């Protein structure tokens with residue numbers, strides 16, 4: 436049973452571990468496995484960077500390498516649900532990344548892990564099990580008295596682990612995030628409920644997850660008896676669907692309603708998922724009715740959350756809504772400086788590659804202005820490169836290593852430019868992009884322009900709508916979906932769109 440540190444178990448796995456012969460087969464095997472794990476580590480990092488922490492944690496945290504043979508890599512997952520989700524959404528991406536690590540890999544198979552036992556016991560804010568309720572237990576919902584179910588994957592894994600780097604200490608405050616930071620801080624410090632819920636929103640990579648984790652860490656430090664549960668909306672959905680499947684909804688509800696503070700990250704993911712929304716709403720109401728704190732994050736404001744019921748949207752806006760704006764130069768520089776300092780402290784300053792000259796930091800702060808995740812990624816890349824070649828970081832090196840990123844930020848496209856290009860391409864008047872005309876000959880190019888605006892700019896749907904003669908955001912959604920659908924069905928249109936995209940990007 437003992438599953439050595441999540442490694443494949445000798446006889447049980449169908450797939451054999453890397454083939455080996457001779458007496459030193461163990462060594463060879465270990466080496467092969469190590470190599471495989473190293474590759475998996477890199478693939479994971481890329482997935483994490485691409486998909487973001489929340490998505491990554493929901494789907495990839497529990498994936499493990501089982502073995503490989505003849506170009507076929509097998510990964511293990513705990514449940515069928517995770518398997519089919521990954522297969523449907525991420526398999527190709529995993530495979531592509533893996534191929535770029537190791538060209539001999541031809542396919543990736545996802546298999547169910549035999550007798551899965553939750554593996555890592557990282558710091559996890561989830562203490563309701565150990566801690567007796569502080570107050571009288573919330574409205575009696577019979578706790579299941581049956582012994583712990585054999586399949587306890589859902590139980591032990593209710594929340595998501597917290598990132599130890601995401602603390603208030605490591606959070607740099609600037610104009611763009613000061614409201615969100617102040618609200619988060621206030622909430623973590625006070626014991627009363629000042630505003631409920633706290634709704635944090637802003638574009639990707641701007642620090643929403645960081646702030647939520649910081650709140651959790653801080654509460655844990657100040658008031659360890661309070662139970663804090665942090666998880667992504669995807670994970671909430673996942674738990675809920677699991678509970679439905681295992682007819683375990685009573686326990687599910689109970690677990691969520693017992694906490695003092697519930698944080699749900701990236702709530703936009705439950706858009707369109709009606710039963711999950713419904714369940715979330717009940718949980719939300721149950722908690723707020725009992726004066727428990729709820730914190731929610733999203734990539735847009737409550738009013739812009741399409742696909743989420745009106746009553747939920749409006750309820751989400753009742754507390755404090757704090758948005759995080761795109762960063763400014765000062766904040767970016769501040770973050771880089773702090774990060775560079777941590778790095779050189781960690782290496783004692785003994786590693787040349789870990790010392791980053793100020794002009795390089797300024798250069799990065801100026802040029803990488805999309806979001807903080809990318810900014811950190813750029814810095815890491817430069818440092819990794821420097822330590823790899825064993826030379827100190829220079830401006831020139833940074834420029835060179837980040838060529839692709841820099842090009843991407845050079846070609847920031849505007850909606851005006853998209854409209855102009857698309858009009859030109861389809862030979863319609865620029866004015867038609869904004870007009871109310873519905874003739875197919877202008878409506879289609881207009882939809883394509885909306886679609887490209889969504890793809891190539893960071894503008895929100897309502898903003899895009901406004902740019903197209905004051906249209907509603909639902910019109911933009913409709914256009915985006917329509918073009919997505921047509922791209923699948925109509926190769927000629929697909930090619931047009933692709934061509935336009937490339938033209939605009941270069």
Ligand code: ADP
Pocket residue numbers: 487488600601605606607608612637638639640641642643644645646770807808811
């Ligand atoms: P979001 O959840 O909004 O997509 P994250 O919270 O995951 O963004 O932040 C992305 C990365 O940027 C994380 O590594 C985080 O630590 C870092 N980061 C974001 N904001 C700040 C900040 N103000 N100071 C320091 N690091 C930050």
Ligand code: MG
Pocket residue numbers: 487488489643644645700701
């Ligand atoms: Mg996040």
